[in-house]
Amino acid sequence: MLEFAALLRQHRLAAGLSQEELARQAGLSGDAVAALERGRRRNPRPLTVRLLTQALELTADERMAFIAAARGHPPPDSAPVQRAPVFTAMLIGREAELKDNLRLLTRSDTRLLTLTGAGGIGKTRLAIEVSAAAEHAFADGVRWASLGGCTDEATLCATVAATLGSTTLADLGPETLAEYLDDRALLLVLDGCEHIVGATARLCATLLRLCPRLAVLATSREVLRVPGEKVRVVPPLTEAESAHMFTSLAASYGARPGDADMGHVTRLCRRLDGLPLAVELAAARVNVLTPEQLVTEVEGSFRILSSANRLAPARQRSLDASVRWSYDLLTADEQRFFAVVSVFTGGWTMAAAQTVAAGAFPRASSSLVLDMTARLVDTSLITVDRSGGAARYDMFAFVREFAASRLDRTGLRDDLEHRHLAYYLRWSVRAQSELDSPAAESWLASIDAEVGNLRSAWRRATALRRRADATRLARTIAAYYRLRGRELEWRTWDKRAHSSHP
Numbered sequence: 001m002l003e004f005a006a007l008l009r010q011h012r013l014a015a016g017l018s019q020e021e022l023a024r025q026a027g028l029s030g031d032a033v034a035a036l037e038r039g040r041r042r043n044p045r046p047l048t049v050r051l052l053t054q055a056l057e058l059t060a061d062e063r064m065a066f067i068a069a070a071r072g073h074p075p076p077d078s079a080p081v082q083r084a085p086v087f088t089a090m091l092i093g094r095e096a097e098l099k100d101n102l103r104l105l106t107r108s109d110t111r112l113l114t115l116t117g118a119g120g121i122g123k124t125r126l127a128i129e130v131s132a133a134a135e136h137a138f139a140d141g142v143r144w145a146s147l148g149g150c151t152d153e154a155t156l157c158a159t160v161a162a163t164l165g166s167t168t169l170a171d172l173g174p175e176t177l178a179e180y181l182d183d184r185a186l187l188l189v190l191d192g193c194e195h196i197v198g199a200t201a202r203l204c205a206t207l208l209r210l211c212p213r214l215a216v217l218a219t220s221r222e223v224l225r226v227p228g229e230k231v232r233v234v235p236p237l238t239e240a241e242s243a244h245m246f247t248s249l250a251a252s253y254g255a256r257p258g259d260a261d262m263g264h265v266t267r268l269c270r271r272l273d274g275l276p277l278a279v280e281l282a283a284a285r286v287n288v289l290t291p292e293q294l295v296t297e298v299e300g301s302f303r304i305l306s307s308a309n310r311l312a313p314a315r316q317r318s319l320d321a322s323v324r325w326s327y328d329l330l331t332a333d334e335q336r337f338f339a340v341v342s343v344f345t346g347g348w349t350m351a352a353a354q355t356v357a358a359g360a361f362p363r364a365s366s367s368l369v370l371d372m373t374a375r376l377v378d379t380s381l382i383t384v385d386r387s388g389g390a391a392r393y394d395m396f397a398f399v400r401e402f403a404a405s406r407l408d409r410t411g412l413r414d415d416l417e418h419r420h421l422a423y424y425l426r427w428s429v430r431a432q433s434e435l436d437s438p439a440a441e442s443w444l445a446s447i448d449a450e451v452g453n454l455r456s457a458w459r460r461a462t463a464l465r466r467r468a469d470a471t472r473l474a475r476t477i478a479a480y481y482r483l484r485g486r487e488l489e490w491r492t493w494d495k496r497a498h499s500s501h502p
Contacts, residue, residue: 026052097126104230114193116220116221118381138185140185144189145159153173156196156200160177179210181211183212188215190219193224236274237275242274245276246265253284255286285304326379333361336361336410339404343356343413347392347393347453360412383396420460421466424454458474471497477497
């Protein structure tokens with residue numbers, strides 16, 4: 001292997017430059033260049049190496065060898081440049097998301113765009129389409145790094161180095177990767193960052209600081225929190241998009257749902273919350289179950305939704321495995337809080353969480369509950385709706401099923417359900433009194449959000465034979481349905497309110 005001094009002289013002569021001319025073009029002193037060529041400076045600074053590669057106008061391969069020599073490493077081995085995975089099925093839906101993210105990614109002020117959301121929501125699939133559509137905006141193209149096998153900064157750098165076409169650069173760290181990338185106009189896609197989010201954030205911060213023409217598109221269940229990061233939450237598919245996806249996949253398995261099946265397909269997709277992974281796993285069952293049978297099965301449990309696809313990552317072979325991947329990244333307290341909030345039905349407010357969680361965290365402060373809620377939002381285990389006057393939190397149904405199974409292991413369920421009942425009993429009494437006030441419309445909107453919790457509290461009171469509490473809850477629910485003009489439901493709950501009166 002050529003030592004750095006000899007390699008520098010070789011490139012200088014090939015460029016037809018004297019030492020003084022190279023020094024002037026690189027912004028260095030003539031003495032510095034002379035010392036490097038004579039081997040008197042054996043460990044040149046990264047900035048010096050970068051200035052020399054720019055002045056010498058080295059190719060990508062030459063630059064890699066030059067950087068390696070400056071660090072005393074052998075010339076880099078070449079590795080196949082990594083491209084995005086190829087999907088044979090067409091993308092269904094996502095037109096708005098594709099347009100929005102493409103516009104954002106190709107803006108000059110976007111250096112890091114993170115697509116986040118729950119496991120199985122379709123982040124990778126969307127990133128493939130966005131990066132392909134954006135390739136024209138990056139003169140040096142797109143490189144794709146799948147991070148599922150990375151465990152720390154070293155394996156992360158190795159994966160990114162291989163993505164860039166080198167195996168030797170893997171051992172040299174973020175700064176050397178930045179030296180190699182230099183001023184290349186490149187889009188680097190980092191797919192699946194959540195399990196090494198700290199290392200990924202540090203790598204991105206270094207690369208973006210040192211590589212002015214680099215942009216990064218990341219997919220992660222958790223945001224990276226790097227300065228300048230732009231975040232887009234990938235939403236579920238609509239019911240129509242989910243149904244289209246299900247029927248298309250079912251056809252690939254040799255089953256074609258007919259018109260009589262479409263009501264069941266719609267109901268199934270609603271139960272699956274529009275999650276592409278769930279729809280894909282459900283469609284894989286059409287070889288043994290009809291859509292009607294599938295609905296019945298998943299309304300009981302999501303456990304039948306698993307895949308025999310040996311090529312899929314383990315976390316994508318079942319909904320349970322998908323949630324567990326995120327759950328295992330939480331602390332013990334965060335895992336417990338995640339289990340606690342599964343007692344809610346249809347979502348909850350911060351005030352409700354603080355009241356109910358006191359059963360699991362006796363000395364919990366409001367700030368602790370806030371911090372743990374933020375952590376679950378950040379890791380995409382719960383969703384947040386900020387459209388109302390106060391933020392509201394919820395889980396996808398399959399996530400709630402997983403969390404509930406963890407709650408059963410804590411021995412806290414009875415106490416937490418009692419706290420849930422007490423909270424919503426107080427809340428319902430106030431709500432009913434407000435339904436005859438000028439604030440009635442506002443309270444009706446609040447009950448729209450909380451009716452699932454009110455019904456759950458009523459079922460709990462009924463099971464405990466607390467007839468007076470059950471009656472109060474039933475009256476509030478009946479009044480709500482009456483004012484909403486939902487005649488059949490009103491009559492049902494009005495009857496319950498009167499029949500349970502002590």
